[in-house]
Amino acid sequence: MLMDLSYILNELGEDRAAYFNAVAPPIIQSSNFACPTVEEFRYALQHESEVDFYTRGNNPTVDILEKKLAALEGTEHAIAFGSGIAAVSAAVLSQVKAGDHVVCVNKPYTWANALMKKFLPRFGVEVTMIDGTDAENYRLATKANTVFYYLESPNSFTFELQDIAAVAAIAKEKNICTIIDNSFASPLYQNPAAMGIDLIVHAATKYISGHSDVMGGIICGSRETINHIFEREYMTLGAVLSPHDAWLLIRGLRTLPVRMERIAATTRQVIAFLEQRPEVAKIYWPFLPGNPQFELAKKQMRNNTGQFTIQLASEDVPEIERFCDSLQHFLMAASWGGHESLIYPTVASYRDGNYKSNLPYNLIRFYIGLEDPDYLIKDLEQAFTKMKG
Template sequence: MMDLSFILNELGEDRDNYYNAVSPPIMQTSNFTFNTIAEMRNAMAGEFDNNLYSRGQNPTLTILRKKLAALDGAEDALLFSSGIAAISVPLLTLLTSGDHIIAIENPYSWTAKLFSDFLPKFGITTTFINGCDFNNFEKAVQSQTRLIYLESPNSYSYEIQDIKRVADLAHRKGIITMIDNSYSTPIFQLPIAMGIDLVAQSATKYIGGHSDVVAGVLTGSKAIIKKIFENEFMNLGPAISPNSAWLLLRGLRTLPLRLQRSFESTKKIIEWLNHHPAVEEVIWPFNVGFPQFELAQKQMLGCGGLFSFILKDSSFAKIELFCDRLAHISIAVSWGGYESLILPVIASITNQQYNLQNKQHQLIRMYIGLEDPDYLIKDMQQAFEQWSNYGAPEN
């Protein structure tokens, strides 16, 4: 494995080609010219390794590809215009009518729609399982199973799968494995080293880190990545712009520092929440009370700033009140940027749909960014005070 500092600061950066500039230029071009027809013919015959048209490859993207592949310990990488594109396009390449997928239950919402609504149009079926129990993977395998899909941890209730054990099972059965590693990034988890074939990430999150770019990345063997590129990727055109690639390069420079800052702040905030009288439960893989704490410690090198908690009085109105009263923690989707965010499940349902007996409905997801943790605790404390006074008679 290459040294992390070398990957982030030097790999792929041939500064002699651009005036020894410290930061690589943005090759903001759609097209590339050639000195001869023979050169052009060569590029057209192997666009995966040549710059012909920026819907395929581009020098700015190539620098980023090399870094992201090396971070994952993969042979190659492919960049996409969103995280869900980095999941959807590869499946369209690798699967065909009659194939079967095993997927963990409660994945990212658009991934769930991909499996439940989109892929069945092409005759591809999915069995959703509780991935916390390894035996469920063995039981779900069919003769037509071609892919096992993991998301460990997932991004709301943080269920974890035994990655190496699942990868070993898949290899014995000749099944491809794929994981969404957005939660951990290669800084905190290395699925390829555990035997996973393909690793997808929403680069919008920690890799970008500044909440100003939407992108996805897929890493794996050169053979699989090239197959995806030469087929559905080039046909569907989900490429990112050179400017977006440059923003991701900028984000990579500080990725370890930002992740560690978020991790350390989250530990302090969760310790506070664990002892707060208004909080019923805090759900975070590195929280000692987490059901899969030992597995998290075994296969994760650290834990990001995304967690969920449940209030003791989890009525629809009081969840909404608490979130609305936060002054400095913003209400928004996504995570992984510099800013702290909150997103309750009730944001996606109505009061009439809310079921107090459904634990998933009670979840409040929070992301801890780069602010001082005491600043965030103070904001939550004042929101809790207003929450506790809700419905109390006035003096």
Template sequence: MAAAKRGSPLDRRRACGDFVDMDPLALDPYSFQMSPPPPRHDPAPGADFETLCAHFGEDRMAQRGAVAVPIYQASTFMFPDSAAWEQREAPDSPYYEYTRVGNPTTAVLEAKIARLEHGNWALAFGSGMGAIAAAINACVHAGAHVVASGTIYWPTRRYLRDYLPRFGVETTFVDSCDPADFEAAIRPNTRLMYLESPTSGLFEMPDVAPIAAAARARGVVTVFDNSWATPCFQTPLDLGCDLVVHSATKFIGGHSDVVAGLVAGREDTLRRRVFRELELLGSVCDPFAAWLLIRGLRTLKVRMEQHQRSGLALARFLEQHPAVRRVYHPGLESHPQYAIGRRQLRGYSGLFSFELHDQSREATNRFMDRTRLFTIGVSWGGYESLVIGGTFISKDPQQPAWIIRLHVGLEATEDLIADVKQALES
């Protein structure tokens, strides 16, 4: 594991005497040893994304030649002798102890995600919100302040707005698209900057690099939710962020059959803090869920390219339809932050939204009731196309009350366009 970088936000806080009382090793003389470092087996050094998804972190000869990663469905791991038991606390210990704090199947997943996100480590959780909460908790304490994008994922917003104040943590929500707003909101007690790009609902594109740079200059940790783009299309650590979180339930899983979350980063100090949350709160990713995510990664690039093709085709169709007032897709030239998206993203997923000229609840519900391939359902990132309608947070008082969000699945592009067309026109 890499040591904390010189000049990192945590280095600056430590120099000022902050975080001393938050050191996981100082809080409790007893703590489970972290799992062994994830396997770094790399059969093709310098390989491209697809090859890394398929092979990185897997030593198949150590798996008795099995093509698929074994599922270590065990709660406890045994030690061969007392010497091995004593060695469990060594940094280079090869032994696992208890699945809540480490499992060989989960370690392969974590190795892959760390490599794909251009990080040094990753940790797997039992849900996306488990990962998000752990990343946030690892960076704040009573009396701390958070700056967050105003249009982030609704449960994350609720966690910051409603849950953390119980523990003395305050959050300021700012204009997602104005880097100056983020910097102006930083206070002496600000510990965390929380971002999404694109944001939920309205798919605004914050310019991440200057926001992260401003946070780093003030000793503030930046956490970024990369669930929409995945490391296939965006690597936030390269933009200056400190932690990346995922709802792995979405595109990484890709088949609507697993609930899980991920956190990735570069600094070992942050890994220890995030691991502390995993260890004590117990939001652990079980081995079978980890195996499903490993399976999902093998086809991630292929699926994301299809989501992109169909999503852009459908967005362009909607943009030209007379019943549609506006389409919120960062891949459209009409998007206000299109240039930022072209600079930050390597591609686009299949999740976007639009509004009808008739901006009523009734019109929204009529559209949802008429679609056949787009079924009504929450979440996104699976093979199936989904639609929901609702209200989304915006600072713009002219923002319509009701918009429609589409998750464009893996069905034939022409069939999906035909389905939306008949729903708009029937």
């Protein structure tokens, strides 16, 4: 049964009577929780996934966050981590053993890519990277020992989509687990569990936080699978989210709908401006009508979000750098999802005449924050005029 969004964000998991009827939940900054009797201590030892016993396992503030995120994704349960890649890694490691095979979409997030290409092979896990724009490529890459499919829709940087429902259907035919990174769309604009995906991961550092001041990661899934991860990868590796950081993420969730609406509307206006500029050769954005996956984007996602990439018409490194350096209201930074607009230029990987990347060096990834659209458009305009020096 679907819950009302306002109920999830403002009430779910918040037992205000238990903490002096405070409107904002307290930060339970305790590493340890006492038991009054041996019998209760015994129960806690045997059922640590169910009770607050030791904050490396459960904590009341973190519990509130997990309940809200599970509800937002329409899953039975969720578990919070100290970073997005910690969540990705735990989800992946929960499914593999030596001798297994994995099928992963090409060009995932940098550290997910490193996990697949560098880390898993060290432990005897084979990984096949595929073009995820055709769901049948997952089927074609499947082997007898394939244990999970990894999706990231849209992909990082160039934002290709996978047909989530089609990939999930193939996986279910073959009894294969599916994992997706849903950070780009946020739980408001895309719900992969409803399309058949087993595990949904988020970098909560991004939209869920919304303020660029906290790191976090989330895995959402069935209670059985999340408890399995809790008892093994989560408790063993210890990449836990602190109570204070959980409190900051709860605070971020309060404004998630209004932030996402503002970001989506401003992004559309900025894209419309960039479409008219001769300095822009191409725009990578799923919701562009000319994008071959435009209809799939509308089918899978309820709205656009704030990331897109442009390819400048120039291939001159000084011109590209001049454009980036001339922007006054777009910060140059690696992450996204906060209140501030950002760029990430691939030309930053161009050093001493050498370029080490599989992406063109004239790509610039943009993230649109909460600023007024005209404010951002004027900044882009003046930066374009300075490109030629």
